[in-house]
Amino acid sequence: MNRADEISTYIPILHRYFERRWSNQADVDDLVQQVMLRLLSCETTDDIENLRAYVFRTAANVLFDQLRRDVAHGAAFHDEFDADNHGVDEHNPLRIAEARQQIVLAEMALQELPERSRSIFLLRRLENCSYRDIASQFQMSVSAVEKLMVRLAKYMTDVRCEHIQGFWTTTA
Numbered sequence: 001m002n003r004a005d006e007i008s009t010y011i012p013i014l015h016r017y018f019e020r021r022w023s024n025q026a027d028v029d030d031l032v033q034q035v036m037l038r039l040l041s042c043e044t045t046d047d048i049e050n051l052r053a054y055v056f057r058t059a060a061n062v063l064f065d066q067l068r069r070d071v072a073h074g075a076a077f078h079d080e081f082d083a084d085n086h087g088v089d090e091h092n093p094l095r096i097a098e099a100r101q102q103i104v105l106a107e108m109a110l111q112e113l114p115e116r117s118r119s120i121f122l123l124r125r126l127e128n129c130s131y132r133d134i135a136s137q138f139q140m141s142v143s144a145v146e147k148l149m150v151r152l153a154k155y156m157t158d159v160r161c162e163h164i165q166g167f168w169t170t171t172a
Contacts, residue, residue, distance in 0.1 A: 010055045034062045109159040121152045
C-alpha cells in the first residue's frame with residue numbers, strides 16, 4: 001500500500017474527529033483536506049513510528065490553526081453573505097432612481113399636509129422627538145400626537161401605494 005492510500009484510510013475517521021470538535025459543520029471537509037494536504041506534502045513518512053498518532057497530532061494542529069485564524073479575524077462576529085440578510089446592491093442605478101422617485105413622492109405628499117401635521121410628522125420621523133416633547137410643543141395630549149402619527153403614517157403609506165398602483169395600471 002502506498003503512502004497516499006494509507007493516509008486516505010483516515011479520511012472518515014478525521015471527519016468524525018472534526019464533526020465532534022468543530023461547531024461549523026460546513027468547515028469539516030476543508031479541515032480534513034488541510035490535514036491530507038499536510039500529510040501528503042511531507043517528504044517521507046518512513047521515520048514515523050505511529051502514523052495514527054501523527055495523523056491526529058496533525059489534525060489537532062489544523063484545528064488550532066483554524067481556531068487561531070477565526071479569533072484573529074473575528075469570525076464569530078461575521079455572518080455568511082445571504083442576500084435576504086444583507087440586502088441589495090445599494091449602488092444599483094435602478095434602485096437609486098427608484099429611491100429618488102420615492103423621495104420626490106414623499107416630499108410632494110408632505111407638502112399636501114397642513115403645516116402643523118407636517119411639522120409633527122417631521123419632528124417625530126426626522127428629529128426623533130418623543131411624543132411627550134411634541135405634545136408639549138404643540139400643546140396637545142400625548143395620546144392625540146400618537147393618534148395623529150398613526151393617521152399620518154397611514155396617509156404616507158396610502159400615497160406610496162397609490163403611486164405604485166398607478167404606475168402598474170399606466171404601464172400595463
